[in-house]
Every structure is written in structure tokens, then in C-alpha cells.
Amino acid sequence: MYTIGFDIGSSSIKAALVEKATGKSIAVVSEPSVEMGMIALQNGWAEQHPDDWWQHVCNASKRLLKENGVSPDSITGIGISYQMHGLVVVDDKGIPLRNSIIWCDSRAVTIGQKAFDELGHNKCSEHLLNSPANFTASKLKWVKDNEPEIYARIYKFMLPGDYIAYKLSGKICSTISGLSEGIFWDFKTKSIANWFIEYYGIEENLIPDLVDTFSDQGGISEQGAKDSGLAIGTPIFYRAGDQPNNALSLNVFNPGEVAATGGTSGVMYAITDSLSVKESARVNNFAHVNYTTNNTRIGKMACINGAGIMYRWLMNNLKVSSYEEMNELAESVPIGSDGVTVHPFGNGAERVLNNKTLGTRMANINLNNHTKAHLCRAALEGIAFSFVYGMEIMKSDGIVPKVIRAGNDNLFRSEIFSNTISTLIGQEIEIYNTTGAIGAARACELHHGDFDAFGKHIMNNDYVMGFKPSKNSSSYTLAYNKWKKELELMLEHLVNTDE
The missing domain is CATH 3.30.420.40 (ATPase, nucleotide binding domain)
Structure with missing residues (x-):
């Protein structure tokens, strides 16, 4: 039996097939064969169409099954990692209303800075753990201000991984970790930051329903199965943004543990159990994958x-x-x-x-x-x-x-x-010789809560060397x-x- 992990990047879509019992990576594929492009209509802008990601996800899943002789029925779970801070907006039929404004698009910087100054640095730091900056909420505010005809038709906004989960399952939902990366979560009240979205004039009904990071988040629909080659009903057990997921992939869950990544962007991502922030304008602070309202685990990220x-x-x-x-x-x-x-x-x-x-x-x-x-x-x-x-x-x-x-x-x-x-x-x-896609596939087993076995799979399969x-x-x-x-x-x- 196997699990599949998808990593929805801005350069490519990676998919990993992992043996459920041992956590061993069987195969990893990447789609497309050449790097995905970005649409830059102005300097500092960066967009991609969500359905391009979906097409590459489907191609990757079909390749994994075919090239490894694996039956769709032997896949027991799906995990999804995705590029953070992107904005996908859909109408009431689930159709994207525009290209996704992705993570490296900087058009909303001034919007976020204005909010930070007007709402107060201390309030934003204490409640959001961040400046609103150029995150998903500020990008949605940009759409509201600059494309009102599109904004008026929005049924829900989503993060990139939410959209892929929706295309697989037909269910629109997100996680606390996901909302925190978009700056929609109030860590002090442990709830959606209504005061903040009201400031931006964003209606709360645009926010997707919430599911736990490690949980049954919906089964693959008939259409999702037809497009992806996966079996109807296969559960999605996990989703997270790429940096929290990379930390998970490296068995980084506890205070003092740091995950470093050197992809298109570079990241130092450290775990803390403290809500105290002094550098909220320069360092990102998000709910880590194992954050709950009863268990404070914050990923502090320098990007x-x-x-x-x-x-x-x-x-x-x-x-x-x-x-x-x-x-x-x-x-x-x-x-x-x-x-x-x-x-x-x-x-x-x-x-x-x-x-x-x-x-x-x-x-x-x-x-x-x-x-x-x-x-x-x-x-x-x-x-x-x-x-x-x-x-x-x-x-x-x-x-x-x-x-x-x-x-x-x-x-x-x-x-x-x-x-x-x-x-x-x-x-x-x-x-460690691992990837976000492998980590997402392994994370399918964490809805059982066995973090010790998860860590052993990483040590047994992935350790390469150390630099002192x-x-x-x-x-x-x-x-x-x-x-x-x-x-x-x-x-x-x-x-x-x-x-």
C-alpha cells in the first residue's frame, strides 16, 4: 500500500509515491518537463493560472501509477504541499476568476504597509504575529480595490493547495496554518481575525471552511478521479504550505529545531512555542503544521x-x-x-x-x-x-x-x-535526502498522531551527512x-x- 504527496511549486509540480509501511520513497516525478513560466504584466508582478497546476498534478499522478505499476486502489491517502501566500479566487461554480497572484508578486506591499501603520504595529504583532505586508489578505484587498468587477463575483478565495484539494475532492476548505500564512488568523483570540478583514472590507463568508491539518479532508470525487487517474474516495489526509511542509519533511516540529531550504527562495524556518514577536515586519510567523488552539507551535521564518x-x-x-x-x-x-x-x-x-x-x-x-x-x-x-x-x-x-x-x-x-x-x-x-513531495506523502499517516514513527522513517531513509x-x-x-x-x-x- 502507498501514499502520494504533491508539492505545488511555482517552478514545477512534484509528486512522490511512498510505501506506507516503511515510509520509503518509491518514486518522484516532476511535471512539466521544463520549468513553468510566470506571467508578469508589470514589474514586480507574478501570476500563474491555477488550472495549469491542476493539469500538471494530473499528469504527475498518472505517471506515478503507470511507471511504477501501481493500482489506484492501492493508494491509501493523498498529502498536499503548496507554494505559500498565493491567492486563488473562484466563482460559485468553482471556476477561477483570474490568474493566481503568487508568492513572489509584490504588488500589495504598500497595501500591507498602510494597514500595518494604520492598525498599529503593536496590535498586528500581538494578534497576527506579522505585518500584513504582501500576504494573501493584502493581495485580496488589491483585487477588491483594482478589479471590483472580479471581486464582486468571488464565492471563495483559496490558497494554491486548497485549490488542488478542491479539484481532487470537490470540497472547498482550508486549515488554520493556511489562514495564518494569509494573515487571516488571530493568535491571541485563536479565531479568524475579523477586525482585520473588516478593515480591508473583506466579507467573512469568502473564507473557506476549516479542517485540521492532519485529518480526513475529503475523498477524491468522480471528476477528480477521472482527471487524475486516482480512485474515487481516496482520502486527502494532509495539506500545508511549502515551508511548514519542508520543516515537517525534515522532522522539525519542536522549539529550537530549524529547517533550512535552498530552492528558488531560501528559508530559515525555526519552531518556537512563544507568541512574542519583535521583528514582525522582517520575519514571518505562522501556525506550524502541529499548531492547535491548545498547542502553540509557531514557525518563525526568515525568507x-x-x-x-x-x-x-x-x-x-x-x-x-x-x-x-x-x-x-x-x-x-x-x-x-x-x-x-x-x-x-x-x-x-x-x-x-x-x-x-x-x-x-x-x-x-x-x-x-x-x-x-x-x-x-x-x-x-x-x-x-x-x-x-x-x-x-x-x-x-x-x-x-x-x-x-x-x-x-x-x-x-x-x-x-x-x-x-x-x-x-x-x-x-x-x-537529508528528502523532498516536500515525499514529506507530504508520509504526512498522510500523521492523522493517527504517531510522530515518533514518522521521525524514524526520516532518519532511516533520508540522512545523508552533516556539515560542522x-x-x-x-x-x-x-x-x-x-x-x-x-x-x-x-x-x-x-x-x-x-x-
């Missing part, structure tokens, strides 16, 4: 939009063949990249920089001495320094990291990248301080320019 996308951009423009080649080039250059620095903030507004759009900066390049190898090393270091910068903010907000776990992705496969972070934070990084802090940290510290000083000067210049 770097310009992470893997920076390294991919460099690979494409340097005309090198692979990330492995880039890593080899980088290893030929000493720590600090002989003075070359890269600040990788070119993928929209950065929350850790108070929602400033800084752009990518490559500096201190000597045309006689520096080569593409220096750019490769400086890019890896710059992205790693961004992670460290984010962790510094979280430490000032009360996080004391006890263990850091990361997936075996392109960035963390680089010894330079992982050693830089490990040394500067002073904490070993454990690397270098005993000689002075070169890393010197390079980081230089990079950080340049960042502070860039931010100061940006503020002066705005004034």
Missing part, C-alpha cells in the same frame, strides 16, 4: 527571495553546463572570493529588508584578476550570508537554534554554501562582515534616494 534563482541566473548567463561545474569553479577561489561580493536580492521585495526591493548587486570586480570562478564563489557566499543575516534577525527575536536540518538540494549540496552557514551560525547542519562549523572561522567572519557592511550602505542609500 530570502533571491536564493536559488540567483544561482540559476548565474549558471544561465555564464553559459556553464551545471551547478556541479559552478561549485567546482567556486572551490578554486578562497573564502571571501578575493573581495568580490554578491547581494542576491533581485527577486522582488525582501521581507528581511523591511520589504525593500534592492535588486542584485555584484561588486568589487577587478577586470584583470577576477573570473567567473570568483562570481560563482561570491554568489554562493552571498546567498549563504543572506541566510545568516536572516538567522541573526530570528536570534534577536528569541530563537536559540538547537539543530538545523536541510534538504539535499542544489545549494546545500555545495560544501562552500553549507560550511559557510554552519560556521557563521555555529551549528552543525544535518543534510570550521574551527578557523575568522576568514568567514571577515567576509561576512564586509558583505553586511556593504548591505547596510546599500539600504542607507536606498532610504536617502526615496527621501
Whole structure:
């Protein structure tokens, strides 16, 4: 018997087939074969059509079954992970009224900042644990203000994973964790933040019904089965945003545990049981997958939009063949990249920089001495320094990291990248060969509540290696301080320019 996990990303849809008894990953497929595009009608905008995700989900599920000779009847559960903060709006027939405004779209930054200022920083921090910023609620407010004819036809809004669950089951619902990532949840009253949505003029009836993160969230409908190749009635047992899900995939559930990811964006995601927030404008705070109104588990997240996308951009423009080649080039250059620095903030507004759009900066390049190898090393270091910068903010907000776990992705496969972070934070990084899709598939069993068995499946199947802090940290510290000083000067210049 097996479970299937879907990971609804902005680049691709991944689907994993996992053996139920052992948690062993049998197969992972990705659709489409080339990276999904984004629709950018204006600078800073990013949209995708929800039905494109659905088509790729269906193609992926059919491939998993066919290529592995698995009967649909042997699938006992479905888990869904999805790109966070996206907005899907549908009419009363469940048809999308517009493209989804996805996570890296920054059009609603000013709306969220205005709300933060007018409602009061303290109130937002105490109740929402965040500035409203550029999250789903602010995007919905943008639709209300700029596309009133569409807003008037909205029956429900959904997050991307909610939409895929709806297409599978015909049931529109969400979770507390999902609402918290959209900034619809009041952590102080442990209920929907009515005062906040009233401020935005959003009707409460647009909010989906709530289900528990680990629960029977609906069975696959006749139409869902026809489209996906899965069996009618197969239950959806789990859904979560990609960062809480990545933490789950790495067995990160308890205070002091940290999950790090290095995909298109980079994330340091730490668990706390405290509702105290000092950096609500720069660090995200969401209900973790195991949050309940009786069990406070908050995921405190520092996000770097310009992470893997920076390294991919460099690979494409340097005309090198692979990330492995880039890593080899980088290893030929000493720590600090002989003075070359890269600040990788070119993928929209950065929350850790108070929602400033800084752009990518490559500096201190000597045309006689520096080569593409220096750019490769400086890019890896710059992205790693961004992670460290984010962790510094979280430490000032009360996080004391006890263990850091990361997936075996392109960035963390680089010894330079992982050693830089490990040394500067002073904490070993454990690397696991898992994915969000595998984690979502395994999470189907957590509705039984057996977290110990879940953790053993990860340790038994996925552990790869660890990166320990270098005993000689002075070169890393010197390079980081230089990079950080340049960042502070860039931010100061940006503020002066705005004034």
C-alpha cells in the first residue's frame, strides 16, 4: 500500500509515491518537463493560472501509477504541499476568476504597509504575529480595490493547495496554518481575525471552511478521479504550505529545531512555542503544521527571495553546463572570493529588508584578476550570508537554534554554501535526502498522531551527512562582515534616494 504527496511549486509540480509501511520513497516525478513560466504584466508582478497546476498534478499522478505499476486502489491517502501566500479566487461554480497572484508578486506591499501603520504595529504583532505586508489578505484587498468587477463575483478565495484539494475532492476548505500564512488568523483570540478583514472590507463568508491539518479532508470525487487517474474516495489526509511542509519533511516540529531550504527562495524556518514577536515586519510567523488552539507551535521564518534563482541566473548567463561545474569553479577561489561580493536580492521585495526591493548587486570586480570562478564563489557566499543575516534577525527575536536540518538540494549540496552557514551560525547542519513531495506523502499517516514513527522513517531513509562549523572561522567572519557592511550602505542609500 502507498501514499502520494504533491508539492505545488511555482517552478514545477512534484509528486512522490511512498510505501506506507516503511515510509520509503518509491518514486518522484516532476511535471512539466521544463520549468513553468510566470506571467508578469508589470514589474514586480507574478501570476500563474491555477488550472495549469491542476493539469500538471494530473499528469504527475498518472505517471506515478503507470511507471511504477501501481493500482489506484492501492493508494491509501493523498498529502498536499503548496507554494505559500498565493491567492486563488473562484466563482460559485468553482471556476477561477483570474490568474493566481503568487508568492513572489509584490504588488500589495504598500497595501500591507498602510494597514500595518494604520492598525498599529503593536496590535498586528500581538494578534497576527506579522505585518500584513504582501500576504494573501493584502493581495485580496488589491483585487477588491483594482478589479471590483472580479471581486464582486468571488464565492471563495483559496490558497494554491486548497485549490488542488478542491479539484481532487470537490470540497472547498482550508486549515488554520493556511489562514495564518494569509494573515487571516488571530493568535491571541485563536479565531479568524475579523477586525482585520473588516478593515480591508473583506466579507467573512469568502473564507473557506476549516479542517485540521492532519485529518480526513475529503475523498477524491468522480471528476477528480477521472482527471487524475486516482480512485474515487481516496482520502486527502494532509495539506500545508511549502515551508511548514519542508520543516515537517525534515522532522522539525519542536522549539529550537530549524529547517533550512535552498530552492528558488531560501528559508530559515525555526519552531518556537512563544507568541512574542519583535521583528514582525522582517520575519514571518505562522501556525506550524502541529499548531492547535491548545498547542502553540509557531514557525518563525526568515525568507530570502533571491536564493536559488540567483544561482540559476548565474549558471544561465555564464553559459556553464551545471551547478556541479559552478561549485567546482567556486572551490578554486578562497573564502571571501578575493573581495568580490554578491547581494542576491533581485527577486522582488525582501521581507528581511523591511520589504525593500534592492535588486542584485555584484561588486568589487577587478577586470584583470577576477573570473567567473570568483562570481560563482561570491554568489554562493552571498546567498549563504543572506541566510545568516536572516538567522541573526530570528536570534534577536528569541530563537536559540538547537539543530538545523536541510534538504539535499542544489545549494546545500555545495560544501562552500553549507560550511559557510554552519560556521557563521555555529551549528552543525544535518543534510537529508528528502523532498516536500515525499514529506507530504508520509504526512498522510500523521492523522493517527504517531510522530515518533514518522521521525524514524526520516532518519532511516533520508540522512545523508552533516556539515560542522570550521574551527578557523575568522576568514568567514571577515567576509561576512564586509558583505553586511556593504548591505547596510546599500539600504542607507536606498532610504536617502526615496527621501
